[in-house]
Amino acid sequence: MGYQPIENYGIIGNMRTTALVGLNGSIDWFCYPRHDSPSMFAALVDEQKGGYFKIESTVDGDNHKQFYLSETNVLVTRFLCDCGVGEVTDFMPVGTAELHPWIVRQVKTVRQEIRFRMECYPAFDYARQSHKTELTEQGAVFTSDSGRFELVTEVPLEVNEKGVWAEFTLSECETATFVFRESSEQGETPNPEMANRLFETTVTYWRKWLSQSVYKGRWRRYVERSALALKLMTYEPTGAIIAAPTSSLPEQIGGERNWDYRYTWIRDAAFTVYALMRLGFTQEAADFMRWLEARCQELGEGGSLQTMYRVDGRLDLDEEQLDLAGYRGSQPVRLGNGAYQQLQLDICGELMDSAYLFNKYGTPISYDFWVHLRYLTNWVCDNWQQADQGVxxxxxxxxxxxYSRLMCWVTVDRALRLAEKRSFPAERQRWYQVRDEIYEEILEKGWSEDRQSFVQAYGQEDLDAGCLIMPLVFFMSPTDPRMIKTLDAVMASPQQGGLTSNSLVYRYNPSESGDGISGEEGTFNLCTFWLVEALTRAGASDPDKLTQARRIFEEMLTYANPLGLYAEETSISGTALGNFPQAFTHIALISAAWNLDEALDGKA
Structure with a gap:
């Protein structure tokens, strides 16, 4: 079948799990029943044995297009050829009183007559389990150690060693429906009429949800698509938000920089809460804060948070390598993420900033939550001078x-602000002293006179785009000479020792930093949006920087895929790299768009 470019995918979901649908009409990634559950379709990382669910026209040389129905996460894949037009509408039902954890695929000929081919070849548990296929009156049942799943359809099916397939012809306005679901479910058997009702309910749900957005700025299309993508990456039962719905999509084709991102990172907290509340999605922000508070309660009176968690809060993320070929031969394919055991001091700052922002713009936090935040702040005061693995x-x-020292400063600074705002009891004198010590140490040891820039780590000379966040968290004035020089250093080309290649920003130089992984990577989309924000804030006193910020932002928008979605990175050829779509990138887009709008309107 061949691997699709990463940017050739759209995403559907139901706030429990997601599926990636290729431009060729193939579902190549689907984990069930949760984001972090084993896969059923994983051709994305092994085209031979990973499994897929494909529907496409049989006409050679047809032209494919994808789009979302406006203001929804309902995806349409269209096949255009000389003999007519066909399309597949994909969605997972939402907005109903009863949960329907299904994939619904509605096939239609829009013009003339089109012949389609359907192939449903599941490969359970990352292709580690075999299955038995049986035809039924309603379609087919697949039985494995993972359970029984069924494909319900009115189209006659054929069986082979992989699963089921069919070829069928639809005349103009004729339709066929396919529903993939767990067969143990009780209730009404899916049929075309039921699928149509679920379609209408799902469309209504997404449009009603998006109507809460208060953003009416210049880049509404991109901001709203980012919000819709973020909503898909939530896990509604707990409020958690995953980093990305995929695992092991490479940061370098053929390389080993392949990671499992289907978990919730604490560091995403402040940025997620900020973006959601800015747009008016206060319920999602509150749900995520509830999830964060539960993690804090688990700490007791000492210790720090784990870097990442499963969506239900569990800690078991031990990393292993799967026996899969990898996307375009990029190995290893990883399950779990060993970084959960790392010491990453910055996560405390992101958590504290999220609590501060939620208290300021959302709902005042409880005293019980403050007790745990106070414990965490004192832990940072005891441990901020440790070396760690970093952001x-x-x-x-x-x-x-x-960056880690910076976010330790944020931890103490936001704790002091919260204590003052709410008159909470706190170790104020000690916190003030530690906050000042961290600040002065960063200015002394984090600044390089030779590079005329803040650097990645003490005693090193290599740059790090993470330093761009300093004015965003109010550590440095955006017009401070050191900040301006850091901006200039980062914006120089890699050939000149910088990190910016024609407006796209690398997070650091792997060959200089010694990050323990071989190979290279693409430019980091999050960091490009951080550059936009840093320039936007500097533009308050330098109009040229504001103009530059807008140019870079609008250039960055052209690197989204046609659906408006971003992977983690962008390659030297402008294609997508890394897990897709990535929540952090879309969070940063929302923040950059909001602040750039305000600056251009003179409100900043």
């Missing part, structure tokens, strides 16, 4: 990372 989760050993 980029380096596997090259602990260092004294500037």
């Amino acid at each position: 980029w989760e380096s596997r090259g050993g602990p260092k004294h990372h500037v």
Whole structure:
């Protein structure tokens, strides 16, 4: 079948799990029943044995297009050829009183007559389990150690060693429906009429949800698509938000920088809460804060948070390698993420900032939550001078990372602000002293006179785009000479020692930083949006920087896929790299768009 480019995918979901649908009409990634559950379709990382569910026209040389129905996560894949037009509408039902954890695929000929081919070849548990296929009156049943799943359809099916297939012809306005679901479910058997009702309910749900957005700015299309993508990456039962719905999509084709991102990172907290509340999605922000508070309660009176968790809060994330070929031969394919055991001091700052923002713009936090935040702040005061693996989760050993020190400063600063705002009891004198010590140490040891820039770690000279966040968290004035020089250093090309290649920003230089992983990577989309924000804030006193911020932002929008979705990175050829779509990138887009709009309107 061949691997689709990463940017050739759209995503559907139901706030429990998601599925990736290729431009060729193939569902190549689907985990069930949760984001972090084993896969049923995984051709995305092994085209031979990973499993897929494909529906496409049989006409050679047809032209494929994908789009979302406006203001929804209902995806349409269209096949255009000389003999007519066909399409597949994909969605997972939402908005009903009863949960329907199904994939619904509605096939239709829009013009003339089109012949389609359907292939449903599941491969349970990352292709580690075999299955038995049986035809039934309603379609087919697949039985494995994972359970029984069925494909319900009115189209006659044929069986082979992989699963079921069919070829069928639809005349203009004729339709066929396929529903993939767990066969143990009770209730009404899916049929075309039921699928149509679920379609209408799902469309209504998404449009009603998106109507809460208060953003009416210049880049509404991109901001709203980012919000819709973020909503798909939530796990509604707990409020958790995953980093990305995929595992092991490579940061370099053929390389080993392949990670499992189907978990919830604490560091996403402040940025997620900020983005959701800015747009008016206060319920999602509150749900995520409830999830974070539960993690804090687990700490007791000492210790720090784990870097990441499963969506239900569990800690078991031991990393292993799967016997899969990898996307375009990129190995290993990983299950779990060993970075959960790393010391990453920055997560405390992101958590504290999220609590501060939620208390300020959302709902005042409880005293019980404050008790745990106070414990965490005191832990940071005791441990901020430790070396750690840093925000980029380096596997090259602990260092004294500037970004980590910065976020330790944020931890104490936001705790002091919260205590003052709410008159909470706190160790104020000690916190003030530690906050000042961290600040002065960063200015002394995190600044390089030779590079005329803040650097990645003490005693090193290599740059880190994470330093761009300093004015965003109010550590440095955006017009401070050191900040301006850091901006200039980062914006220089890699050939000149910088990190920016024609407006796209690398997070750091792997060959300089010694991150413990071989190979290279693409530019980091999150960091490009951080550059936009840093320039936007500097633009308050320098109109040229504001103009530059808008140019880079609008250029960055052109690197989204046609659906408006971003992977983690962008390759030197402009294609997508890394897990897809990535929540952090879409969070940063929302923040950059909001603040750039305000600056251009003179409200900043």
